Amino acid sequence: MSTPVTALVIAAALMLPAASAWGQSELLFPAETEGCYVGAEIPPAVGAAAKGKPAVAVTAVRLERGYPQLAHEGAHARPAADDRVINLRVIVTFADVGKKGAPKRYANGRNDLLRCSADACDAGNYKVERQADGTVLLRITGGLNVGGGSYRDNANRQLPDRQVYRLTASPMSACR
Amino acid sequence: MRPTSLVAALVILAAVTTPGFAAAQSLLNDAFPPGHPSCHVRIFDRTEPTRKDRRITSIALERLAHDVAAERKWAAREQFDDTPVVSVTLRVRLRGEPISHLARLECSKSGDRSLVCTTPACAGGEIRMNVETQDRISVSIGGTLKNGRFVGHHIHLDESCEGRRGGALVLESGDDNRRFDMAPAPREACR
Numbered sequence: 531m532s533t534p535v536t537a538l539v540i541a542a543a544l545m546l547p548a549a550s551a552w553g554q555s556e557l558l559f560p561a562e563t564e565g566c567y568v569g570a571e572i573p574p575a576v577g578a579a580a581k582g583k584p585a586v587a588v589t590a591v592r593l594e595r596g597y598p599q600l601a602h603e604g605a606h607a608r609p610a611a612d613d614r615v616i617n618l619r620v621i622v623t624f625a626d627v628g629k630k631g632a633p634k635r636y637a638n639g640r641n642d643l644l645r646c647s648a649d650a651c652d653a654g655n656y657k658v659e660r661q662a663d664g665t666v667l668l669r670i671t672g673g674l675n676v677g678g679g680s681y682r683d684n685a686n687r688q689l690p691d692r693q694v695y696r697l698t699a700s701p702m703s704a705c706r
Numbered sequence: 707m708r709p710t711s712l713v714a715a716l717v718i719l720a721a722v723t724t725p726g727f728a729a730a731q732s733l734l735n736d737a738f739p740p741g742h743p744s745c746h747v748r749i750f751d752r753t754e755p756t757r758k759d760r761r762i763t764s765i766a767l768e769r770l771a772h773d774v775a776a777e778r779k780w781a782a783r784e785q786f787d788d789t790p791v792v793s794v795t796l797r798v799r800l801r802g803e804p805i806s807h808l809a810r811l812e813c814s815k816s817g818d819r820s821l822v823c824t825t826p827a828c829a830g831g832e833i834r835m836n837v838e839t840q841d842r843i844s845v846s847i848g849g850t851l852k853n854g855r856f857v858g859h860h861i862h863l864d865e866s867c868e869g870r871r872g873g874a875l876v877l878e879s880g881d882d883n884r885r886f887d888m889a890p891a892p893r894e895a896c897r
Contacts, residue, residue: 562851590868597848597859598822598832604852621829627869634867637829640788680826681790681812682779705830706860706874 557648558660559595559616562604566705567593567666569697582690587625591668591695593658594619594705602641616651617641618658620668621705622676622689633678636687656689661696668695733819733837737890738792740777744769745896746843746888762883764799764806767835767845768896790814792821796833797896798863798877807863807875827865831876838887845886847879856884 559565571588599617608615621637628634644651649660655672674689738744746767773793780790790812799806811833813823819837834846848859858879868874877883 562853562855564857592830594830596830597857600851600857601849619830623868627867634827634865634869635829640832678829680810682776684826702858706862706868706876706878 557614557646558651558658558666559618559644559646562600563595564597564600564702565593565595566700566702567668567697568700568704569665569668569695572667572694572696582692584624584687584689584693586687588622588689588693588695589625589627590623591697592621592705593666593668593697594621596702596705598640614646616644616646618644618651618653620656620674620676622687624687633685636676636678636685638674638676664699666697666699668697670694731818733840734791734815734821736840737837737843738769738794740781741774743771743774743893745891745893747891747895748886749842749889750887760883761801761880762798762877763801764797765845765886765888766797766891766896767843767888768795768797768893769793770795788814792823794823796823796861796863807877809861809863810865811861823861825862825865828862828867828874831861832859833861841889843888845888847877847884858884 569591571591595616595618599619602617603615619637619640619642621635623635624632626632642653644653644658646652651658655670656674657667657669657671659667659669661667670689670691670693673691675686676689677684677686679685737746744767748765769792773795776793777791780793783789792813794811794813796809796811797806798809809825810827811823812826813821813835816822816834817836821835822832823835824832834849836844836846838844847861848857850856856879860876860878863875863877864870866875
């Protein structure tokens with residue numbers, strides 16, 4: 531694990547109490563509440579069926595629900611709807627960060643739409659599931675395309691189907 | 707042309723020819739004139755107390771020749787909701803630091819007279835610009851939700867993202883830097 535990623539994980543662990551209020555809420559991703567989850571891939575169990583692997587290893591995954599997402603939710607509220615819908619952004623750092631001009635980060639759309647129950651949210655191609663220990667699992671169910679770089683000079687990658695990442699509730703600073 | 711396409715075209719035509727749309731577009735173009743460089747620097751309200759402990763000592767938005775060229779290329783392509791329309795360099799000097807920090811921003815429309823600007827190298831942060839009048843734009847970091855609660859945010863000031871020793875270099879909203887009013891200025895003021 532690279533030094534910055536190690537530092538990030540340690541910082542997230544040290545600051546966990548500050549983020550625990552969000553992690554212990556009644557709902558996963560409660561209304562009008564910013565939040566950040568940070569983590570990495572869960573290695574496959576011994577003997578488990580082989581999963582697709584990204585071409586380049588993933589070193590960190592962040593789930594960001596900050597001001598841009600909350601403002602978007604407020605501006606697109608659906609008072610008549612009976613399901614809970616939130617916006618989320620998935621930000622991915624790969625092992626080749628910064629090498630050969632590779633983008634530092636990759637992300638999906640700024641305001642990905644997820645339909646939520648109390649403990650799980652579904653974007654259609656990935657799910658976020660709350661666990662008893664307060665962590666969440668990001669489960670890729672249909673391939674997640676992420677892009678990085680500028681509008682003129684960008685690159686795209688995919689987190690393949692059946693990849694699973696365990697993420698820890700963290701202070702918003704961990705999602706910067 | 708199919709009837710539905712014709713109706714859609716008429717609806718779009720009606721929208722873009724309304725006085726409100728034209729005025730908003732004109733304000734955006736006045737603030738960031740297509741094909742021409744621009745410079746905006748922070749202005750202080752006369753009633754605003756002078757604070758010697760401000761973290762940010764100067765902030766400027768500059769569009770140079772390469773920004774204008776980028777905008778021209780974007781405008782020539784098919785436009786989507788997230789297609790950037792303004793390219794700008796954010797220059798920030800922080801108290802006690804000898805150098806200015808630069809961030810290349812790509813800005814897409816988020817309303818009639820508003821832009822959302824991001825650092826392409828470090829996904830996640832953003833600032834919002836609103837063209838208030840011909841002579842004033844406001845820059846916001848974070849904002850207030852409908853329940854009245856302010857939610858802070860950030861923008862990366864370099865392209866290192868989390869790879870920088872000591873943590874990411876970001877401009878984050880604080881008590882004295884949630885919103886900046888900025889006015890057009892000569893190019894020299896942006897240096």
